[in-house]
Amino acid sequence: MSGHSTYQPKSAFTRWMDARLPVGRLVWDSFVDYPTPRNLNYWWTFGGILSLCLGVQIITGIVLAMHYTPSAAGAFNSVEHIMRNVNYGWLIRYIHANGASMFFIAVYLHMFRGLYYGSYKAPREVLWILGCVIYGLMMATAFMGYVLPWGQMSFHGAVVITNLLGAFPIVGETITTLLWGGFAVDEPTLKRFFSLHYLLPFVIAGVVVLHVWALHVVGQNNPTGVDPKSKADTVPFTPYATVKDGFAMSVFLILFATFVFYMPNALGHADNYIPANPLVTPAHIVPEWYFLPFYAILRAVPDKLMGVLAMFGAIGCLFALPWLDTSKVKSMRYRPQAQLYFVIFVVICWILGVCGGKLPDDQVIPGLSTFKLFDSELNSYVWLSRFATLYYFAYFLVVMPVLGLIEKPRPVPETISSPVLGDSDKKD
Amino acid sequence: MVDPAANAANPSGGEDPSRRDFIHIAAITAAAVGGAAVAWPFIAQMNPSADTMALASVEYDLSKIEPGMQVTINWRGKPLFIRNRTQAQIDAAVKDDTASMPDPQADAERHKDGKAQWLVLVGSCTHLGCVPTVGGGDYQGWFCPCHGSHYDTSGRIRKGPAPLNLAVPEYAFLSDTKVKIG
Numbered sequence A: 001m002s003g004h005s006t007y008q009p010k011s012a013f014t015r016w017m018d019a020r021l022p023v024g025r026l027v028w029d030s031f032v033d034y035p036t037p038r039n040l041n042y043w044w045t046f047g048g049i050l051s052l053c054l055g056v057q058i059i060t061g062i063v064l065a066m067h068y069t070p071s072a073a074g075a076f077n078s079v080e081h082i083m084r085n086v087n088y089g090w091l092i093r094y095i096h097a098n099g100a101s102m103f104f105i106a107v108y109l110h111m112f113r114g115l116y117y118g119s120y121k122a123p124r125e126v127l128w129i130l131g132c133v134i135y136g137l138m139m140a141t142a143f144m145g146y147v148l149p150w151g152q153m154s155f156h157g158a159v160v161i162t163n164l165l166g167a168f169p170i171v172g173e174t175i176t177t178l179l180w181g182g183f184a185v186d187e188p189t190l191k192r193f194f195s196l197h198y199l200l201p202f203v204i205a206g207v208v209v210l211h212v213w214a215l216h217v218v219g220q221n222n223p224t225g226v227d228p229k230s231k232a233d234t235v236p237f238t239p240y241a242t243v244k245d246g247f248a249m250s251v252f253l254i255l256f257a258t259f260v261f262y263m264p265n266a267l268g269h270a271d272n273y274i275p276a277n278p279l280v281t282p283a284h285i286v287p288e289w290y291f292l293p294f295y296a297i298l299r300a301v302p303d304k305l306m307g308v309l310a311m312f313g314a315i316g317c318l319f320a321l322p323w324l325d326t327s328k329v330k331s332m333r334y335r336p337q338a339q340l341y342f343v344i345f346v347v348i349c350w351i352l353g354v355c356g357g358k359l360p361d362d363q364v365i366p367g368l369s370t371f372k373l374f375d376s377e378l379n380s381y382v383w384l385s386r387f388a389t390l391y392y393f394a395y396f397l398v399v400m401p402v403l404g405l406i407e408k409p410r411p412v413p414e415t416i417s418s419p420v421l422g423d424s425d426k427k428d
Numbered sequence B: 001m002v003d004p005a006a007n008a009a010n011p012s013g014g015e016d017p018s019r020r021d022f023i024h025i026a027a028i029t030a031a032a033v034g035g036a037a038v039a040w041p042f043i044a045q046m047n048p049s050a051d052t053m054a055l056a057s058v059e060y061d062l063s064k065i066e067p068g069m070q071v072t073i074n075w076r077g078k079p080l081f082i083r084n085r086t087q088a089q090i091d092a093a094v095k096d097d098t099a100s101m102p103d104p105q106a107d108a109e110r111h112k113d114g115k116a117q118w119l120v121l122v123g124s125c126t127h128l129g130c131v132p133t134v135g136g137g138d139y140q141g142w143f144c145p146c147h148g149s150h151y152d153t154s155g156r157i158r159k160g161p162a163p164l165n166l167a168v169p170e171y172a173f174l175s176d177t178k179v180k181i182g
Helices: A012-020 A025-032 A042-065 A074-083 A089-116 A124-149 A153-163 A172-180 A186-220 A237-262 A289-300 A304-324 A336-355 A381-404 A417-421 B006-010 B017-045 B087-098
Strands: A035-037 A234-235 B058-061 B070-075 B078-084 B118-122 B142-144 B147-153 B158-161 B170-177 B180-181
Touching: A025 A237, A035 A237, A035 B006, A035 B017, A042 A089, A042 A186, A042 A237, A042 B158, A074 A089, A089 A124, A089 A336, A124 A289, A124 A304, A124 A381, A124 B142, A153 A172, A153 A186, A153 A304, A234 A237, A289 A336, A289 A381, A304 A381, A336 A381, A381 B180, A417 B006, B058 B070, B118 B180
Parallel strands: none
Antiparallel strands: A035 A234, B058 B180, B070 B078, B078 B118, B142 B147, B147 B158, B170 B180
C-alpha cells in the first residue's frame, strides 16, 4: 500500500541514523507520507482517539499504582487515600475511572463503523480479528480494574464473572479455583488481578502495533468501500488525517473532561463506595455499562451453561463475521436493505444494554399485565432481552449470510474520486 | 541433508537418516518435557496456597438463633447460612418433596436426623455465587438478587437460572446447641 519510501533525511545526524536504525523513515512512511483515502469521514477518527485513550489509561494507571495497596484489608482505604490525601489523586483516579468508559465509547463507535462500512471484509480479515482480540483484552482489563477498589460491586462483580467459568462441565470448578487461588474471591484473587491489570494494557499496546501494521499492509477502508486505485484517490496522512484526527480528539476530550469534572461518578455505581462484604450481595448487582448488553444475553437464557455460551458466542460472532457476510459490496452505503438491518442491530444493542441494567422480572411497560410465557411474564425485561438476543444472533448468523446473496445493491462507483468529483451519491 | 551421491560412492559411510530423525525427535521431546516442567510451577502457584488449604473448621453456638431467624457466618471465605426453621417452614418444605424441581431432593436429606429445624447451607447461589437474601422469593426460602433464582425453605432451587440446590456442607452437632462445620 505505502509503496516506495519518499523519506529524505535532511541532516547529517538523520542520515547517519537512517543507515543504522531507520525509525525516522518508519514514522515518515507511516504517519506523514502515508496515503489515506481522500473521502474518510469523522467515523475514521476513532483509531487515533483509541490510541489516545490507551495512553491516558497507562499513564494514569502507573501513577495510581504508586499509591494503591493491593490487599483485601488495604485496597478500599488506599483508594480513599488517593481521593482525599494524594495531591491531585482525585483527578488522576477520576480520569482513569472515566477513561475506561471513554475507551469503550470510542471502541464501540469504531466497531460499528467497521460493521457499517464492511471494514472486516477481504483483505482486512486479520486486521478485524486483531481488533476483536484487542476488544477482548480490553474487557478483561476493565473487569479486573473494576475489582481493584474492593467495593461491594467490585467484589460481587468478581464473584459473578469468575463463577461464569464454573459453568463449564468437568473443568469449570478447577478453573475457578485456579483463578481465585482459594475457595472464593479473596485476597489472592485481588493480588493476581492487580498484577494482570497492570500487565494487560501493555499486551494491548503490542496487539495495537500488529493492528496498525496489518492496517498499513492492506490500507484503510473508506466510506465507499472501494479501494484507492490511483494517487487521485488518496491524500497524505499529514496534514489531512493528522489535523482531522486532532480535531476529533479535541472534541472527544471535551466530552471526557465533562465527565471527569462535572459528573465523575455518573457512570459508576454508588454501591462501590461500600467496602466489600462477602456475606451480603448488593440488592441490585450490575456490571459497568459497557458489559450490560452481554450481561442481558447471559440472563436471557434460563440454563446456566447455555447462558454463558450465548454470552461468549455473542463476542465470538464478531470473530467469524468476515466469513459470515456473503455480500460482494463492502460498504452499506450501497446496500439499502443492509442499512435497515444495521440500524435495527444498533438499536438492539442499545436495548440489550438497557435490559442488562434492569431486574429481569421488572415490567417493560409499567402497569400492563400480560400472560405468563414459560417462566416469566411477557411484559418483562427478561423477555425483551430474549427477543433482542434472538435478533443479535440472527443479524450475524442469518441476515449477514443470506442478505448478501439475495439483495440488489445500488451501483458501486468505479473509484473513490468518481463519486466525490462526479454527481451521484451524496449520502452519509 | 544426506547427499545421495556420497552415500552411493561410500555405502558404509555418510549418515544414517534414521539416526538423525532419532536425534530430532529426542531433542524436541526433551524440549517439550522441559517446557512443561518449567510451566508447571508457574501454573500451580495460582492454586490455593498451603495456608488457604489448611482450613480451620468453624464452631457455632446455636442457642443464639431464635426460631425463624438465620445467621450468616464466614466459612472458607464464603457465607454460611444457619437457619432455625419454624414448624410452618418445615411443613412447607416437606409438603413440596414431591413437586417437580430442577434438582430433586427430599427435605429429610438436607438436615440431620431429628434436627429438622436446623438448616446449615453454603450461602452461595449455585448460579453465579451471589448471596441469596433470606425469606424472599416465591417460596419464602431465599431469593438471589443477581439473576432471580428462587429457593424454597429447604434451600432447594425452584425457579430461576441456578442449576442446583444450595449446598449442604459437612457438619456435625457437638451438642444440642453447638455445631461444627467443616
